[in-house]
Amino acid sequence: xxxxxxxxxxxxxxxWSNHRFQMKLVNPAxxxxxxxxxxxxxxxxxxxxxxxxxxxxxxxxxxxxxxPRRAHSIAAQGGxxxxxxxxxxxDSIWRLFYDTVKGGDYRAREANVYRLAEVSxxxxxxxxxxxxxxxxxxxxxxxxxxxxxxxxxxTFYARxxxxxxxxxGAYSALCRQIDAGTVKFYPRREMLDxxxxxxxxxxxxxxxxxxxxxxxxxADAVVLAxxxxxxxxxxxxxxxxxxxxxxxxxxxxxxxxxxxxxTQIHPTCIPQGGEYxxxxxxxxxxxRNDGRIWVPKMKGDTRRPDEIPESERDYYxxxxxxxxxxxxxxxxxxxxxxxxxxxxxxxxxTGLAVYLDFSDAIRRNSKEWxxxxxxxxxxxxxxxxxxxxxxxxxxxxxxxxxxxxxxWVDYNLMSTIPGLYVIGEANFSDHGANRLGASALMQGxxxxxxILPYTIGDYLATSKFKPVNTDHSAFLExxxxxxxxxxxxxxxxxxxxxxxxHRSLGKIMWDMVGMGRNKTGxxxxxxxxxxxxxEFWKDLKVAGTENDLNxxxxxxxxVADFLELGELIARDALHRxxxxxxxxxxxxxxxxxxxxxxxxxxxxxxxxxxAGYNKSPKLNKEPLKxxxxxxxxxxxx
Amino acid sequence: xxxxxxxxxxxxxxxKGRFASYEIRDVSPDASFLEMLDxxxxxxxxxxxxxxxxxxxxxxxxxxxxxxxxxxxxxxxGRGIATCELRMRSFRDGATIVAEPWRAKPFPVIKDLVVDxxxxxxxxxxxxxxxxxxxxxxxxxxxxxxKPVAEEAMDAAACIGCGAxxxxxxxxxxxxxxxxxxxxxxxxxxxQVERKERAxxxxxxxxxxxxxxxxxxxxxxAECPKEISVAHIARLNRxxxxxxxx
Ligand SMILES: Cc1cc2nc3c(=O)[nH]c(=O)nc-3n(C[C@H](O)[C@H](O)[C@H](O)COP(=O)(O)OP(=O)(O)OC[C@H]3O[C@@H](n4cnc5c(N)ncnc54)[C@H](O)[C@@H]3O)c2cc1C
Ligand code: SF4
Ligand code: FES
Numbered sequence: 107x108x109x110x111x112x113x114x115x116x117x118x119x120x121x122w123s124n125h126r127f128q129m130k131l132v133n134p135a136x137x138x139x140x141x142x143x144x145x146x147x148x149x150x151x152x153x154x155x156x157x158x159x160x161x162x163x164x165x166x167x168x169x170x171x172x173x174p175r176r177a178h179s180i181a182a183q184g185g186x187x188x189x190x191x192x193x194x195x196x197d198s199i200w201r202l203f204y205d206t207v208k209g210g211d212y213r214a215r216e217a218n219v220y221r222l223a224e225v226s227x228x229x230x231x232x233x234x235x236x237x238x239x240x241x242x243x244x245x246x247x248x249x250x251x252x253x254x255x256x257x258x259x260x261t262f263y264a265r266x267x268x269x270x271x272x273x274x275g276a277y278s279a280l281c282r283q284i285d286a287g288t289v290k291f292y293p294r295r296e297m298l299d300x301x302x303x304x305x306x307x308x309x310x311x312x313x314x315x316x317x318x319x320x321x322x323x324x325a326d327a328v329v330l331a332x333x334x335x336x337x338x339x340x341x342x343x344x345x346x347x348x349x350x351x352x353x354x355x356x357x358x359x360x361x362x363x364x365x366x367x368x369t370q371i372h373p374t375c376i377p378q379g380g381e382y383x384x385x386x387x388x389x390x391x392x393x394r395n396d397g398r399i400w401v402p403k404m405k406g407d408t409r410r411p412d413e414i415p416e417s418e419r420d421y422y423x424x425x426x427x428x429x430x431x432x433x434x435x436x437x438x439x440x441x442x443x444x445x446x447x448x449x450x451x452x453x454x455x456t457g458l459a460v461y462l463d464f465s466d467a468i469r470r471n472s473k474e475w476x477x478x479x480x481x482x483x484x485x486x487x488x489x490x491x492x493x494x495x496x497x498x499x500x501x502x503x504x505x506x507x508x509x510x511x512x513x514w515v516d517y518n519l520m521s522t523i524p525g526l527y528v529i530g531e532a533n534f535s536d537h538g539a540n541r542l543g544a545s546a547l548m549q550g551x552x553x554x555x556x557i558l559p560y561t562i563g564d565y566l567a568t569s570k571f572k573p574v575n576t577d578h579s580a581f582l583e584x585x586x587x588x589x590x591x592x593x594x595x596x597x598x599x600x601x602x603x604x605x606x607x608h609r610s611l612g613k614i615m616w617d618m619v620g621m622g623r624n625k626t627g628x629x630x631x632x633x634x635x636x637x638x639x640x641e642f643w644k645d646l647k648v649a650g651t652e653n654d655l656n657x658x659x660x661x662x663x664x665v666a667d668f669l670e671l672g673e674l675i676a677r678d679a680l681h682r683x684x685x686x687x688x689x690x691x692x693x694x695x696x697x698x699x700x701x702x703x704x705x706x707x708x709x710x711x712x713x714x715x716x717a718g719y720n721k722s723p724k725l726n727k728e729p730l731k732x733x734x735x736x737x738x739x740x741x742x743x
Numbered sequence: 744x745x746x747x748x749x750x751x752x753x754x755x756x757x758x759k760g761r762f763a764s765y766e767i768r769d770v771s772p773d774a775s776f777l778e779m780l781d782x783x784x785x786x787x788x789x790x791x792x793x794x795x796x797x798x799x800x801x802x803x804x805x806x807x808x809x810x811x812x813x814x815x816x817x818x819x820x821g822r823g824i825a826t827c828e829l830r831m832r833s834f835r836d837g838a839t840i841v842a843e844p845w846r847a848k849p850f851p852v853i854k855d856l857v858v859d860x861x862x863x864x865x866x867x868x869x870x871x872x873x874x875x876x877x878x879x880x881x882x883x884x885x886x887x888x889x890k891p892v893a894e895e896a897m898d899a900a901a902c903i904g905c906g907a908x909x910x911x912x913x914x915x916x917x918x919x920x921x922x923x924x925x926x927x928x929x930x931x932x933x934x935q936v937e938r939k940e941r942a943x944x945x946x947x948x949x950x951x952x953x954x955x956x957x958x959x960x961x962x963x964x965a966e967c968p969k970e971i972s973v974a975h976i977a978r979l980n981r982x983x984x985x986x987x988x989x
Binding site: 153156157160171172173174175176177178180181190192228230231232233234235236237239240241242243244245246247248264265267270271274277278279281282284285293316345346347379380382383384385387485486489490491492555556559601602603605606647648649650654655656657658 | 754755770771773774775777778781782785787788789791792793794796798799800801802803804805806807808823824828830832853854857859860861863864867868869870871872873874875876877878880881882883884886887888889890893894896897900901903904927928931933934
């Protein structure tokens, strides 16, 4: 199949406005006749569902949470980017576009990134109008902070709870539509498959998590806004339930998977404490604005941090990257932390941690100043580690955080299945091989408020839809498949829980498909994951029954999919014989240890096509053209 | 550390429910309460017994999913934290710990420690928003908002919708939850147009869901993981009266 990215012709500044003009519109009176299912109520899903309903479409919204407001977006801390240039520091749409393409290490589509930068200013206006209480300065105007990978201050924030406030804003817009009867919302529903009929996505099959019933929903188009898959690594900063099932099942129905190996490891997380640990906690990157990262200059130094004099500390990011210092992009900061710990300079009992020190900032400003900016993060750190970060530097270590990869979509955000749209973290677009901080919230809301509502209209206006209901054979068949799948999980009746398999998978992924990847390790990982999958289907134990709320069963289904996706991640990483952004192949690095891209061979999106269970997937390529940002080696020196 | 756990087990909303006892050993003091339950559950699952159902997701005190009454207190001992932020070091080694679901009529038990809080959502549908449409709004800086006002709105907006305030209240009142939202939007210039209608409708829905009245015991504020101030209840009362009389 030939991939058509549908990038509009013309100058980059004009592409989106021309495209909007050229798209077919649905007559306002006719919008009511079309229905759209939106799976997921995070920033992307809630904003899309609310906006589509405002336009007049009939919307079905669902999520596996109890309430839309509990989606994982709620946990985002640091902020959201927009080049408003309120700080008057030379920001512009062009600069945000440039920073994002460069930050993504030249593996994103220029046209998409430009559009993202272009609509991002509207997001801030929209959120303010909804009542999002962004931080303000003493004159009452919106305040900004800086984030990694940028030299301007363009990040809007609401204390350390930006994601919460933005999601509550989108949720309130959704509430308004539910109140108006234009959105029907179904909580505690897990989508387990898409139904494709006459080459169109026409519905979904879901499990009601309370009753265990398998249900079918029909519509004219389906939107997946189901978030990222970082939990393939078991330990990550994502919420416990975040999973890949929705996009993975869509992949198995014909949607291509773009750049699965592009995963982001966040540099500032609380290090793992013990085996029992269920997740890792992120300390927002905004902390790098005022915190300084260092390790002792002496290997295995066991002195307390306050006993180590200034001259015996290595502020290695400031040393290596004088112009960006502690604000280098995430991939660089993470890799350097791992490298310095691998060399034996790490601190803490495991040696897998570096210091993030605020004493200079406290001395320069005051404790109160820090408290106002980062109070809740400091409290959280204190709560978890029982160490007071106002007195003792934080100990941090990188952790899996975000997935740039996801289902492949064209410029209209449609996957390779007509009528199946993918938005937010679930798609692959915009961030290339590395996402800049505060850009995921921006992308989720851009997709949901300002892009998808236009592009989906064009599809609805130009397609023909056969009337169908859930009794159609296509629905009955997928319904049967899913019921069988659930029964299969229940009936293995072995000895190991889904959690144990998940942990084993996570270990393989972190050790061999994590921060440093190489050919031997990746090949080994592929074999090990495939073996683990076989064991899973022989030795899984799911307690309880399928007819009521059963967390074990939910987990088993998700782990089954991670066990397949994990292999695809490793295969993608193996095939990409270059280093770029978060994908670091140890064989391909400069003499200074920086990522070494191979633009001649790999300036493309790898779009994987499902070929059957235990069969090698087929690789399709979408070449990337860079007409506006010159391909150069990233430098943050 | 070792503990005896007395946990509420209830198959579904029609089941009567009962306490069951479990022994758990060698728990790290740094483990969270939910991680301790994970360990318990893994043991139960391996024995083929049904694990204890409980809600959770972010495990960092922001999604509002978790919520267990521990030793009689919503979210357990400690101030300003959700259940998922509670660490085992807060308990005495060898202690017996009692864990129950939120108990309030508008929060029916679904299973074990999981309750249905969709009544909160329905209150939000009844006006917990500002009626803006996507697009066509003024520039974010068009209306300056004094910093103290923005800060106060943010204090109220920090509510995570967990329901601990209701669980802690002898009358199962939802005034803190509703007060926080009404307050946030009443403070901001953008929220003025629908101010009265919002207060009236949200309170009406709160009553329809069967939440009780506030009798000023302030147990809600004491157990609220975000330490939302009861001053917001006072503001809700003012907003409601103002809306009623004008
Ligand atoms: C700790 C943390 C901090 C972060 N901080 C920032 C930050 O400061 N700035 C920034 O820009 N980004 C940040 N990010 C990244 C950002 O939060 C996410 O990328 C973004 O919120 C994802 O939004 P989403 O709408 O795509 O998906 P999510 O918010 O993950 O929502 C997914 C939705 O899909 C539903 N769902 C999933 N699968 C199914 C299924 N099978 N059936 C039914 N429903 C399903 C879920 O219930 C949920 O409603 C952070 C991420 C983490 C982990
Ligand atoms: S007011 Fe506090 S206790 Fe009540 S729902 Fe909000 S965060 Fe929870
Ligand atoms: S699990 Fe999210 S608040 Fe506790």
